Amino acid sequence: xxxxxxxxxxxxxxxxxxxxxxxxxxxxxxxxxxxxxxxxxxxxxxxxxxxxxxxxxxxxxxxxxxxxxxxxxxxxxxxxxxxxxxxxxxxxxxxxxxxxxxxxxxxxxxxxxxxxxxxxxxxxxxxxxxxxxxxxxxxxxxxxxxxxxxxxxxxxxxxxxxxxxxxxxxxxxxxxxxxxxxxxxxxxxxxxxxxxxxxxxxxxxxxxxxxxxxxxxxxxxxxxxxxxxxxxxxxxxxxxxxxxxxxxxxxxxxxxxxxxxxxxxxxxxxxxxxxxxxxxxxxxxxxxxxxxxxxxxxxxxxxxxxxxxxxxxxxxxxx
Amino acid sequence: xxxxxxxxxxxxxxxxxxxxxxxxxxxxxxxxxxxxxxxxxxxxxxxxxxxxxxxxxxxxxxxxxxxxxxxxxxxxxxxxxxxxxxxxxxxxxxxxxxxxxxxxxxxxxxxxxxxxxxxxxxxxxxxxxxxxxxxxxxxxxxxxxxxxxxxxxxxxxxxxxxxxxxxxxxxxxxxxxxxxxxxxxxxxxxxxxxxxxxxxxxxxxxxxxxxxxxxxxxxxxxxxxxxxxxxxxxxxxxxxxxxxxxxxxxxxxxxx
Numbered sequence: 001x002x003x004x005x006x007x008x009x010x011x012x013x014x015x016x017x018x019x020x021x022x023x024x025x026x027x028x029x030x031x032x033x034x035x036x037x038x039x040x041x042x043x044x045x046x047x048x049x050x051x052x053x054x055x056x057x058x059x060x061x062x063x064x065x066x067x068x069x070x071x072x073x074x075x076x077x078x079x080x081x082x083x084x085x086x087x088x089x090x091x092x093x094x095x096x097x098x099x100x101x102x103x104x105x106x107x108x109x110x111x112x113x114x115x116x117x118x119x120x121x122x123x124x125x126x127x128x129x130x131x132x133x134x135x136x137x138x139x140x141x142x143x144x145x146x147x148x149x150x151x152x153x154x155x156x157x158x159x160x161x162x163x164x165x166x167x168x169x170x171x172x173x174x175x176x177x178x179x180x181x182x183x184x185x186x187x188x189x190x191x192x193x194x195x196x197x198x199x200x201x202x203x204x205x206x207x208x209x210x211x212x213x214x215x216x217x218x219x220x221x222x223x224x225x226x227x228x229x230x231x232x233x234x235x236x237x238x239x240x241x242x243x244x245x246x247x248x249x250x251x252x253x254x255x256x257x258x259x260x261x262x263x264x265x266x267x268x269x270x271x272x273x274x275x276x277x278x279x280x281x282x283x284x285x286x287x288x289x290x291x292x293x294x295x296x297x298x299x300x301x302x303x304x305x306x307x308x309x310x311x312x313x314x315x316x317x318x319x
Numbered sequence: 320x321x322x323x324x325x326x327x328x329x330x331x332x333x334x335x336x337x338x339x340x341x342x343x344x345x346x347x348x349x350x351x352x353x354x355x356x357x358x359x360x361x362x363x364x365x366x367x368x369x370x371x372x373x374x375x376x377x378x379x380x381x382x383x384x385x386x387x388x389x390x391x392x393x394x395x396x397x398x399x400x401x402x403x404x405x406x407x408x409x410x411x412x413x414x415x416x417x418x419x420x421x422x423x424x425x426x427x428x429x430x431x432x433x434x435x436x437x438x439x440x441x442x443x444x445x446x447x448x449x450x451x452x453x454x455x456x457x458x459x460x461x462x463x464x465x466x467x468x469x470x471x472x473x474x475x476x477x478x479x480x481x482x483x484x485x486x487x488x489x490x491x492x493x494x495x496x497x498x499x500x501x502x503x504x505x506x507x508x509x510x511x512x513x514x515x516x517x518x519x520x521x522x523x524x525x526x527x528x529x530x531x532x533x534x535x536x537x538x539x540x541x542x543x544x545x546x547x548x549x550x551x552x553x554x555x556x557x558x559x560x561x562x563x564x565x566x567x568x569x570x571x572x573x574x575x
Contacts, residue, residue: 014412021416029428148557150508152515153531153549160542251421255512270516273427281428285420292419 011300015293022289023079027072030085030282037064037278040088079286085279089272094279098265098287105257105264108180109249112187117242120192124199125234128207129226139196146193151252155186155259172261183260187252191245202237206230236306243299247292370551373525378555380441380526381507385499387445388506392452393495397483399453400460411457414450422447422509430518437526440519444509452498459494463487493570501563504556511552527552 041058064071078085084094127136162169162182169182206212207230215229250266257266265284272280395414399407417425422444429443463469464487472482513519514528527548534544 014415017412018416018419021412022419025416025420029432032432144560145553145557148504148508148560149553150511150515150531150549150556152512153545153552156531156535156545157549160545247419247421251423254421254423254427255516258516269424269427273431274517276431278428278431281424281431284424285428288421288424289416289419 008300008304012297015297019289019293022286022293023076024072026282026285026289027075029285030075030278031068031071033276033278037088041086041091084283087272087277087280089275089277089280094283097268097280098283101263101265101268102287104180104262105253105266108184108257108262108264109187109246109253111180111184112191112249112252113246115184116188116191116195116245119188120195121199123192124196125203125226127196128200128203131204136200139200143193143197146189149189151186151190152255152259154189155183155256158182158186159260180262183256183262187249187256190252191248195242195245198241199234199238202234203230206233206237232306236303239302239306240299243295243302246295247288250288250291369525369530370527370547373527373530373548374551374555376437376524376526377507377511377528377552380437381503381510384441384444384448384506384510385503387441388448388452388502389495389499391445391449393456395449395453396456397460399457400464401479401483407457410453414453417447417450423513426509426513427518430513435518437519440510440513444506444513448502448506448509451502455498456491456495459491460487463490497563497567497570500559500566504559504563507552507556507559 066074075085082095084098086093087097090097123139127133127139130136159182170179172179207225212225212229215225220229253264253266254269255266256262257264258270261267265287269281269284272278272284395410399410402410425447426440426443429446430440433439433442460483469482469486472486477486510519511526511528511531514526515532517529517532519526519529530548531545534541534548537544
């Protein structure tokens with residue numbers, strides 16, 4: 001039992017280390033960029049050619065004259081207090097820009113995740129049960145093709161068909177259901193391909209195990225076998241890949257939001273990278289890293305909650 | 320089919336000697352014809368020539384990225400598997416950190432820091448993609464080191480480095496090829512996606528990703544300009560993935 005606790009503690013610790021390293025990386029990204037932040041911030045505030053004294057004063061205010069380590073601790077201290085710096089471009093506080101844009105991205109990614117799971121899981125299960133059937137082969141073909149098509153391109157093709165030709169959906173993304181349907185579908189596509197194959201493989205794996213054979217020999221119906229015996233184990237081994245899928249979805253949003261001009265944080269990150277607005281990019285890196293670590297933690301906890309073997313451990317120790 | 324694509328972009332331009340940059344204002348957005356089999360773009364440039372040259376950049380770039388990531392990943396993976404435990408722990412955490420951040424986002428940040436050029440885009444892709452390789456090679460090398468014949472070599476006094484280069488690496492060669500092939504497709508996709516959003520080769524030079532980007536302004540009137548490069552990417556990646564799968568089955572290397 002103590003080994004299990006130690007394992008969980010170890011995972012928590014390595015998550016924290018990763019989070020800290022992500023923050024160092026974000027800091028370095030902000031600071032390695034070419035250009036003088038003081039000058040850019042003054043420009044953003046409307047001063048086109050700031051006098052030298054003003055730039056110097058701004059540099060002192062930002063702490064740019066201090067050693068790098070001190071700057072890092074200042075920066076981390078600010079983040080803990082909710083101060084993420086200001087955009088070099090608009091001079092607005094970065095967290096305000098994110099507060100405006102983040103809900104749109106989360107909504108779209110959430111819709112994509114729902115779409116992908118609600119299609120991929122039944123599809124994967126069905127192709128595992130009816131192995132080598134027409135459906136199985138069709139799903140396989142879909143998965144192979146889905147993994148090869150560039151998302152941004154299929155996005156443009158769908159815009160062409162559904163927005164330009166059929167006029168069912170708007171061509172530009174917006175934070176409404178209609179506006180996020182197309183980007184969410186495209187975001188979900190590669191995940192459907194991946195997850196359905198994974199569900200199929202996992203289910204086949206579980207169905208071939210001894211305890212299933214035993215249950216079948218004891219006369220359990222195929223339905224009962226699948227739902228009462230196989231599914232819990234399939235679900236347990238799917239938690240980690242699905243939590244990773246969330247991180248994968250976020251990667252996708254960067255490009256897809258750009259294609260649809262969707263008002264989310266992905267597009268904001270692309271624009272920030274194109275104009276060198278590093279504080280905005282830095283926070284994007286922090287958010288992505290944070291979501292990844294939290295998703296991983298949730299997966300670990302979920303595994304512990306769902307896997308009967310782990311649960312038994314816990315009961316025997318508390319009882 | 321894949322061979323056809325590679326042959327087409329490598330020697331195709333020798334046969335189809337039309338300048339991909341030559342503008343012909345009189346024949347802007349012309350439909351396919353005998354002199355321009357795939358039609359012309361908004362500046363009257365020949366689309367076939369641009370696709371062929373563009374494919375060169377895409378495939379060559381992705382191949383360079385794959386070679387770079389393979390070397391870097393193999394090196395880090397070997398350090399993890401052979402080095403002391405603290406080094407393994409440190410490198411594993413660094414790997415995990417880089418995996419925590421979407422590669423596209425990291426590549427964006429890197430290309431904003433470095434100046435915007437095709438070389439730097441490739442560098443950014445190598446620096447963001449090696450983590451996956453490192454994890455895999457770490458596991459593969461560890462598995463190989465646990466084999467009885469390695470123990471035998473250690474018993475007769477072969478030095479660790481010699482074990483790695485003479486015994487482990489040759490046995491891993493098949494795996495390296497498979498890993499690089501399966502990853503090649505996704506590198507092409509990433510490369511074209513980044514190039515599509517405006518990082519990478521500058522406009523007059525064609526590349527499959529930026530060809531799609533350039534066609535965006537006209538894609539409602541001339542969908543052909545957008546669909547052709549996309550189909551090129553999709554078919555190439557499809558066949559590379561199939562090749563990777565076939566190689567994996569043939570060499571009997573299980574997916575990890």
